[in-house]
Amino acid sequence: MKLLVLLLVLFFALWLWRRGRSGASKPKSQQPPSAPQIPQMVQCLHCQVHLPLEEAVQGALGSYCSAAHCSAAGDRLPSP
Numbered sequence: 110m111k112l113l114v115l116l117l118v119l120f121f122a123l124w125l126w127r128r129g130r131s132g133a134s135k136p137k138s139q140q141p142p143s144a145p146q147i148p149q150m151v152q153c154l155h156c157q158v159h160l161p162l163e164e165a166v167q168g169a170l171g172s173y174c175s176a177a178h179c180s181a182a183g184d185r186l187p188s189p
């Protein structure tokens with residue numbers, strides 16, 4: 110009788126372990142958005158339009174939406 114109880118406990122522990130493993134191996138499709146990908150925005154010094162930093166033209170005085178606005182604002186383009 111003691112052996113039967115021990116076996117039952119063992120099976121129960123094994124079942125719990127397997128259940129926990131199968132739950133952990135599930136693909137996490139619903140990840141919480143920990144770091145939303147918001148690009149850093151800059152403002153054109155000439156027309157005041159907002160645009161992502163990687164799309165902006167960097168002049169000596171600040172950022173511009175295009176090279177035309179950079180020269181229109183009297184700024185010089187960064188030398189390539």
Ligand SMILES: [Zn+2]
Pocket residue numbers: 153154155156157158173174175178
């Ligand atoms: Zn502009």
